[in-house]
Amino acid sequence: xxxxxxxxxxxxxxxxxxxxxxxxxxxxxxxxxxxxxxxxxxxxxxxxxxxxxxxxxxxxxxxxxxxxxxxxxxxxxxxxxxxxxxxxxxxxxxxxxxxxxxxxxxxxxxxxxxxxxxxxxxxxxxxxxxxxxxxxxxxxxxxxxxxxxxxxxxxxxxxxxxxxxxxxxxxxxxxxxxxxxxxxxxxxxxxxxxxxxxxxxxxxxxxxxxxxxxxxxxxxxxxxxxxxxxxxxxxxxxxxxxxxxxxxxxxxxxxxxxxxxxxxxxxxxxxxxxxxxxxxxxxxxxxxxxxxxxxxxxx
Numbered sequence: 001x002x003x004x005x006x007x008x009x010x011x012x013x014x015x016x017x018x019x020x021x022x023x024x025x026x027x028x029x030x031x032x033x034x035x036x037x038x039x040x041x042x043x044x045x046x047x048x049x050x051x052x053x054x055x056x057x058x059x060x061x062x063x064x065x066x067x068x069x070x071x072x073x074x075x076x077x078x079x080x081x082x083x084x085x086x087x088x089x090x091x092x093x094x095x096x097x098x099x100x101x102x103x104x105x106x107x108x109x110x111x112x113x114x115x116x117x118x119x120x121x122x123x124x125x126x127x128x129x130x131x132x133x134x135x136x137x138x139x140x141x142x143x144x145x146x147x148x149x150x151x152x153x154x155x156x157x158x159x160x161x162x163x164x165x166x167x168x169x170x171x172x173x174x175x176x177x178x179x180x181x182x183x184x185x186x187x188x189x190x191x192x193x194x195x196x197x198x199x200x201x202x203x204x205x206x207x208x209x210x211x212x213x214x215x216x217x218x219x220x221x222x223x224x225x226x227x228x229x230x231x232x233x234x235x236x237x238x239x240x241x242x243x244x245x246x247x248x249x250x251x252x253x254x255x256x257x258x259x260x261x262x263x264x265x266x267x268x269x270x271x272x273x274x275x276x277x278x279x280x281x282x283x284x285x286x287x288x289x290x291x292x293x294x295x296x297x298x299x
């Protein structure tokens with residue numbers, strides 16, 4: 001098992017492909033473990049010539065869980081509504097440093113990075129705080145932290161902030177319910193979802209960890225104005241059927257980052273079914289190769 005360290009936090013990570021190839025670091029979304037980037041998907045990126053790395057963010061999977069901190073999502077919301085700074089154990093900037101720790105552990109100077117949902121937020125933070133470690137960024141189904149864009153539908157929000165599951169069957173049922181709200185409408189596969197969620201539950205189940213990640217999202221400031229100074233080549237992908245993070249969040253991200261390319265994945269919701277993998281891999285591969293041909297910015 002490969003591990004990286006960021007202070008007291010240990011980050012589990014797994015690799016595919018040739019270490020001599022350009023690195024592609026994959027960053028997960030809220031509550032999602034690295035196995036959400038399915039092995040066969042990672043192998044497709046490796047076959048395109050990337051040393052592909054997936055890792056568990058803090059508070060999920062096999063990485064460190066900050067179990068000593070009881071989550072208080074509603075307390076964070078109340079503090080923000082009152083104009084106060086909420087007390088949280090970490091922010092997205094700390095999670096970005098976890099990603100850098102993985103690169104450090106593998107001796108990688110610069111990498112292409114792709115993040116989904118919360119992972120896209122972390123990738124944006126990497127571009128702000130650690131641009132010298134990046135070859136390119138790809139932000140998918142994400143947003144900039146502005147309250148006027150990227151918001152969930154009322155139905156999606158109710159489930160996201162509702163009581164978490166407490167057992168394996170409940171976790172599977174809740175995930176299936178969620179994908180029926182915000183997933184890709186033409187690619188619902190309850191059997192596949194059940195298998196993936198069951199695998200993730202058996203590997204690690206920690207609703208409190210997901211809640212602490214949600215607190216980090218809520219407490220982190222908007223990135224929009226800072227993103228206007230980013231020089232790292234950027235690709236922004238978003239599905240037009242996303243009901244968890246509205247596509248306006250992706251548009252705002254692409255508008256903020258100079259020269260960012262914005263691609264709409266028609267019919268896709270807030271998920272990543274295999275039906276989209278061919279186009280997805282092609283878009284990321286073409287973007288990364290173009291960035292490498294153009295050369296890495298010196299900042």
